Amino acid sequence: MTNPVTVEVTRGLLVESRHRGSVAVVDGDGKLVFSLGDIEAAVFPRSACKAMQALPLIESGAADAYGFGDKELALACASHNGEDEHVALAASMLSRAGRNAEALECGAHWSMSQKVLIQQARALDAPTALHNNCSGKHAGFICTCCHQHIEPKGYVGYEHPLQVEIRAAIESLTGAVLGAESCGTDGCSIPTYAVPLKSLAHGFAKMATGVGLEPLRAKASRRLIEACMAEPFYVAGTGRACTELMQLAPGRIFAKTGAEGVFCAAIPEKGIAIALKCDDGATRAAEATVAATLARFFETESEVHAALTAFAATSMRNWNGIHVGDIRVTSVLTGK
Amino acid sequence: MTNPVTVEVTRGLLVESRHRGSVAVVDGDGKLVFSLGDIEAAVFPRSACKAMQALPLIESGAADAYGFGDKELALACASHNGEDEHVALAASMLSRAGRNAEALECGAHWSMSQKVLIQQARALDAPTALHNNCSGKHAGFICTCCHQHIEPKGYVGYEHPLQVEIRAAIESLTGAVLGAESCGTDGCSIPTYAVPLKSLAHGFAKMATGVGLEPLRAKASRRLIEACMAEPFYVAGTGRACTELMQLAPGRIFAKTGAEGVFCAAIPEKGIAIALKCDDGATRAAEATVAATLARFFETESEVHAALTAFAATSMRNWNGIHVGDIRVTSVLTGK
Numbered sequence: 001m002t003n004p005v006t007v008e009v010t011r012g013l014l015v016e017s018r019h020r021g022s023v024a025v026v027d028g029d030g031k032l033v034f035s036l037g038d039i040e041a042a043v044f045p046r047s048a049c050k051a052m053q054a055l056p057l058i059e060s061g062a063a064d065a066y067g068f069g070d071k072e073l074a075l076a077c078a079s080h081n082g083e084d085e086h087v088a089l090a091a092s093m094l095s096r097a098g099r100n101a102e103a104l105e106c107g108a109h110w111s112m113s114q115k116v117l118i119q120q121a122r123a124l125d126a127p128t129a130l131h132n133n134c135s136g137k138h139a140g141f142i143c144t145c146c147h148q149h150i151e152p153k154g155y156v157g158y159e160h161p162l163q164v165e166i167r168a169a170i171e172s173l174t175g176a177v178l179g180a181e182s183c184g185t186d187g188c189s190i191p192t193y194a195v196p197l198k199s200l201a202h203g204f205a206k207m208a209t210g211v212g213l214e215p216l217r218a219k220a221s222r223r224l225i226e227a228c229m230a231e232p233f234y235v236a237g238t239g240r241a242c243t244e245l246m247q248l249a250p251g252r253i254f255a256k257t258g259a260e261g262v263f264c265a266a267i268p269e270k271g272i273a274i275a276l277k278c279d280d281g282a283t284r285a286a287e288a289t290v291a292a293t294l295a296r297f298f299e300t301e302s303e304v305h306a307a308l309t310a311f312a313a314t315s316m317r318n319w320n321g322i323h324v325g326d327i328r329v330t331s332v333l334t335g336k
Numbered sequence: 337m338t339n340p341v342t343v344e345v346t347r348g349l350l351v352e353s354r355h356r357g358s359v360a361v362v363d364g365d366g367k368l369v370f371s372l373g374d375i376e377a378a379v380f381p382r383s384a385c386k387a388m389q390a391l392p393l394i395e396s397g398a399a400d401a402y403g404f405g406d407k408e409l410a411l412a413c414a415s416h417n418g419e420d421e422h423v424a425l426a427a428s429m430l431s432r433a434g435r436n437a438e439a440l441e442c443g444a445h446w447s448m449s450q451k452v453l454i455q456q457a458r459a460l461d462a463p464t465a466l467h468n469n470c471s472g473k474h475a476g477f478i479c480t481c482c483h484q485h486i487e488p489k490g491y492v493g494y495e496h497p498l499q500v501e502i503r504a505a506i507e508s509l510t511g512a513v514l515g516a517e518s519c520g521t522d523g524c525s526i527p528t529y530a531v532p533l534k535s536l537a538h539g540f541a542k543m544a545t546g547v548g549l550e551p552l553r554a555k556a557s558r559r560l561i562e563a564c565m566a567e568p569f570y571v572a573g574t575g576r577a578c579t580e581l582m583q584l585a586p587g588r589i590f591a592k593t594g595a596e597g598v599f600c601a602a603i604p605e606k607g608i609a610i611a612l613k614c615d616d617g618a619t620r621a622a623e624a625t626v627a628a629t630l631a632r633f634f635e636t637e638s639e640v641h642a643a644l645t646a647f648a649a650t651s652m653r654n655w656n657g658i659h660v661g662d663i664r665v666t667s668v669l670t671g672k
Contacts, residue, residue: 002338009596009617011380011520011521011528012518012519012520012521012530013517013520014378014380014518014520014530016379016380016520016596016617017596017597017614017615017616017617018615018616019616020356020616042350043352044347044350044352105656106655106656107654107655107656107657108655109655110450110454114446114453117450117453117454117457118446118453118457121453121454121457121458122457122458132655181349182348182350183348184347184348184349184350184352184660184661185347185348185654185658185660186654186660187654187655187660188654188655189654189655189656189658192347194348194350260345260352260353261353278353279353279354279616280353280354280355280356280615280616280618280621281345281352281353281618282616282617282618285616318443318521318522318523318524318525319442319443319444319445319468319523319524319525320441320442320443320525321443322521322525324520324521324522324523325520
């Protein structure tokens with residue numbers, strides 16, 4: 001099955017580039033509400049499922065024991081820019097468990113934001129693991145281990161008790177069977193498991209609605225999603241899509257990107273969640289696609305619909321600020 | 337027509353992302369030697385046709401008048417990193433025509449190379465137009481105008497005599513009719529014209545072989561292509577694909593990238609040229625595709641074939657240096 005063209009990039013009067021992809025929108029019962037392309041194909045959620053990976057942090061009691069609020073929980077679900085606030089909060093989370101940056105096993109990298117990278121280059125000799133976009137997630141992992149008296153060393157390993165716990169949580173939410181054959185290694189060294197796109201959407205719909213979840217998990221899920229919606233800066237950062245999508249409809253939209261063109265999102269009040277994958281892994285296409293898909297679930301005349309539709313269309317300007325083309329979604333997404 | 341999958345990106349045991357594209361390989365007579373996908377579709381060559389755009393620099397006599405050697409001509413065909421040598425040479429070219437950076441109309445941007453960007457961030461408050469990856473091309477444009485006593489101001493405009501001259505050169509080489517309806521604005525503000533992929537390949541095959549060209553143009557074409565092959569650092573820079581592809585077979589391969597997944601290349605000794613476009617605009621796919629296509633024209637047992645095949649396959653490592661997957665070309669390219 002060839003997935004449809006979901007996003008076009010224009011220049012002058014012509015289409016210069018095209019992105020294909022698949023989209024699944026599912027409710028808490030697993031009912032398909034909208035779809036494009038092959039939604040049974042397995043995709044690696046990558047960072048888009050960080051909120052699922054953060055469930056043990058709450059369910060173990062670690063988050064409460066260490067006094068974590070919305071900011072810390074948002075950072076545990078984040079792919080952040082490595083801005084000063086992100087770095088400081090990750091360090092603070094570790095310190096509450098009596099640890100420091102040396103415990104992080106995510107590796108170090110410069111910020112994914114050019115603006116922040118320039119600031120970092122001027123202030124630092126080199127980035128540390130605290131600057132890694134996953135440092136909040138990893139700080140959460142280490143806190144989860146420490147609170148349960150599990151040795152955190154090696155916590156990124158497939159067989160480590162924490163990863164076993166995370167694997168079980170994702171299996172339970174998505175209904176997918178996860179094992180070595182569906183497992184890859186993520187950028188930050190933890191396991192990432194390929195799951196059918198529809199199952200991924202269903203997992204997030206369960207988190208957003210609580211349907212089919214035990215009370216403890218339903219509460220933990222709601223708390224994580226509400227924390228991200230309450231503190232969107234800590235989920236990504238200045239100028240980033242996740243942050244801006246959640247800021248344009250405060251408390252109404254949850255959105256989280258993943259590498260290689262994945263995006264997951266939920267609209268709790270509508271009882272639905274979205275999972276999508278751009279075939280070619282392009283971030284620009286995933287961002288346009290998630291905004292256009294979210295827009296389908298808000299009234300056409302509403303401010304949120306207008307803001308999402310605007311977000312889905314990017315006017316491209318060159319180094320002199322001249323308009324040269326647009327990134328736009330196709331009619332398969334807009335229905336027009 | 338749906339173009340075939342030419343490049344796959346793997347993670348663990350699975351394919352995570354897929355790139356589609358088209359490839360045309362043509363000889364000097366315009367005979368199709370190899371093709372994939374829709375090669376009649378018009379694509380914007382973007383920076384991949386800078387060598388065509390540099391023809392007036394030589395044909396007008398400007399290059400000789402200002403004493404330009406291989407390095408200057410390579411820089412006139414370049415999308416460079418903005419490394420110190422690139423910036424200094426662009427300034428030097430302008431000074432020979434009695435001009436300076438203020439004459440450049442390309443706009444300013446930080447280096448496209450993260451390593452160079454970090455050095456720039458530490459050394460500069462902000463980049464100048466000399467750091468723009470197109471500054472050598474624009475310096476060449478200004479020199480071409482000055483030598484011909486044409487006012488350079490406004491040289492990026494569609495109606496400026498220099499752009500009229502460039503448009504005629506590209507029309508003559510490719511056989512395509514170029515006009516406002518096929519014209520877009522490039523990143524550096526000059527016009528870029530969509531031409532059928534096969535015609536673009538034919539244009540470069542004519543440049544590489546001289547077939548069908550008047551003596552002056554044949555000589556100018558050969559001189560530009562030989563200059564790029566002789567000074568590949570000045571065509572791109574440290575760690576860049578164009579530079580490395582030309583370095584791995586000195587004097588035998590010409591290669592030039594363009595934005596949005598375009599690559600043009602030639603093997604003068606084989607009398608052929610390549611033009612390719614990745615549907616989604618991905619650079620990683622264009623780089624793998626051009627290397628694998630070039631490899632088809634070298635003996636399987638040769639060192640150049642081995643080096644190109646290795647270049648076409650990228651082992652992806654994460655922040656901890658762990659192998660997580662590969663970028664690899666598919667059998668439609670390798671023929672295996």
